[in-house]
Amino acid sequence: xxxxxxxxxxxxxxxxxxxxxxxxxRVLVWDEQQPQQxxxxxxxxxxxxxxxxxxxxxxxxxxxxxxxxxxxxxxxxTLDATDVLxxxxxxxxxEQDDARMEAVVKRVLEGKLALIALxxxxxxxxxxxxxxxxxxxxxxxxxxxxxxxxxxxxxxxxTPYYRGVKxxxxxxxxxxxxxxxxxxxxxxxVFPAYRADGAPGHLHTLLxxxxxxxxxxxxxxxxxxxxxxxPFHVPAPDxxxxxEKWDKGEYFRSGLVWKVGQGRVFYFRxxxxxxxxxxxxEPLRVLENAVRWMAKKPxxx
Numbered sequence: 001x002x003x004x005x006x007x008x009x010x011x012x013x014x015x016x017x018x019x020x021x022x023x024x025x026r027v028l029v030w031d032e033q034q035p036q037q038x039x040x041x042x043x044x045x046x047x048x049x050x051x052x053x054x055x056x057x058x059x060x061x062x063x064x065x066x067x068x069x070x071x072x073x074x075x076x077x078t079l080d081a082t083d084v085l086x087x088x089x090x091x092x093x094x095e096q097d098d099a100r101m102e103a104v105v106k107r108v109l110e111g112k113l114a115l116i117a118l119x120x121x122x123x124x125x126x127x128x129x130x131x132x133x134x135x136x137x138x139x140x141x142x143x144x145x146x147x148x149x150x151x152x153x154x155x156x157x158x159t160p161y162y163r164g165v166k167x168x169x170x171x172x173x174x175x176x177x178x179x180x181x182x183x184x185x186x187x188x189x190v191f192p193a194y195r196a197d198g199a200p201g202h203l204h205t206l207l208x209x210x211x212x213x214x215x216x217x218x219x220x221x222x223x224x225x226x227x228x229x230x231p232f233h234v235p236a237p238d239x240x241x242x243x244e245k246w247d248k249g250e251y252f253r254s255g256l257v258w259k260v261g262q263g264r265v266f267y268f269r270x271x272x273x274x275x276x277x278x279x280x281x282e283p284l285r286v287l288e289n290a291v292r293w294m295a296k297k298p299x300x301x
């Protein structure tokens with residue numbers, strides 16, 4: 001007669017890997033580290049402040065990266081050990097090394113990495129390139145089905161950095177037929193108006209059931225922030241999680257989500273290097289929520 005299995009015997013039959021706690025989400029907070037950030041964040045830079053908060057949260061493994069380090073803090077080894085990249089840049093976009101930024105883009109397209117672009121990172125090279133890739137995919141989907149396999153598409157506006165738009169400028173991206181080919185004007189990734197006067201922004205949670213909005217109130221304010229005014233020249237997002245308004249009447253879609261290739265991109269607008277936006281509980285909660293959700297592989301937009 002066989003002896004009944006004891007509790008210890010049952011435990012020994014369970015594969016060791018299934019008993020381990022889930023692997024932590026690996027987060028890299030990348031920062032241009034502008035000196036002006038010290039006006040708001042004291043002894044730490046903006047990115048270091050975000051990293052210090054996230055590393056206190058359970059299930060996250062957090063590191064910091066910066067422009068002025070070897071391989072701009074985005075080496076192959078570093079990127080291979082990252083699930084979610086939080087990215088801040090502003091004045092030094094043209095110093096971003098194309099090869100390192102394309103390494104980020106490649107991993108997002110393959111679903112190996114997710115990108116969170118903050119505020120002035122609307123012109124960060126990885127964000128721009130991923131918006132271009134999404135615009136290309138959207139454009140092909142708009143073509144007559146019979147033309148898609150062989151259609152010739154010319155891409156315009158491949159380097160949009162530091163060129164503004166007027167409020168009545170044609171929206172980008174835009175697709176037009178010219179002769180026997182198509183022309184796709186790639187997104188400018190900017191907007192016609194901004195004010196760095198520190199006026200409060202009023203956030204509205206448009207999708208309270210979205211994972212990025214978990215625990216956020218329906219309405220919340222940021223006491224000091226820079227204003228950005230619509231229209232934002234980017235591909236139509238899959239989700240608009242937050243909208244922001246100002247007392248002078250401007251508004252902005254301030255939490256946008258796209259599926260790009262096999263990965264996800266999230267743009268979160270609030271910020272400015274001289275205002276302590278990322279010492280406030282609500283923006284930090286947005287980032288934590290985004291990190292946890294974006295680390296999962298998307299199956300659909």
